[in-house]
Amino acid sequence: MQPASTIPAAALPPAGLRYAFVHGTWHADIVGRGRDAFLAEMARHGVPATQIDVIPLPGAFEIPLHAQVLARAGRHAAIVACGLVVDGGIYRHDFVATAVIDSLMRVQLDTGVPVFSAVLTPHHFHEHAEHQRYFADHFVVKGTEVAQACLRTVASLHQLQR
Template identity: 45%
Template sequence: MTNPTSASRQIAIIRARWHANIVDRCVDAAKADLEAAGFQVDIYDVPGALEIPLTAKKLAHTGRYAGIIGTAFIVNGGIYRHDFVSATVIDGLMDAQMETGVPVFSTCLTPHNFQEVPPMIEFFEKHFVTKGEEVAEAAIETINLYAQIEAEETAKV
């Protein structure tokens, strides 16, 4: 199990490049909020959502990161159904955090219906800004909580 120390202020963001114009809104918002809170953010690009879980696990095993965020925009179409891809990615992210002890957060989101038309693209670009802010807040709160738990355990010794 990999356990970064409470002093670790590094977070990795893994972003899928499908629909990069939407995904990057989330990444930019999360990165800005995390850096404002004193975290260093490293960004890793993967082709699609299915590559995120293994990348998260490999990054967690390095011991460098206090948390890892995966972000993707998973739409229906092509060979794989979006619900299959989404479930597979989320299960993989959960496995990565449970195996490594490093919290892994997800903004791998699947719209119910999506069509590449300007109003929908604009809606999801704005929506992913909000999701970036929310995932940054969740990461900060969780990492701070784990640091507090670690400090309490260290004080008992």
């Protein structure tokens, strides 16, 4: 795992903004690690959990519509998506992953609200302890990284709009 970096106060967005974190619950034990790491990193940079709406969903495919509804409502400075799309042996995962990522990009471009993806799509995920452990640890890193990207991007957009 990477050491956590600190974002300088001057590079942080204004206090009091709300954020949304939408996540799939398929493989909740793994994806939950990303959610927890995101919340911890946001708190480390002064954004308490009370300013983050966490929305669990059945899977990754449901994330883009929720992101769109949240973005259009205009209450969140940014939306973060988190999920795990695994190869079940029928290649459906490629279509789901593409649909989710493309749709998240469309939501942010159509609404002007930044949308971040920690939706991971490993090609060789197997239901055994080694992969469970590896991807659980990997989601901790991704949760931390997406929180940092979220804060930096919101701050940058805030500066551009001044």
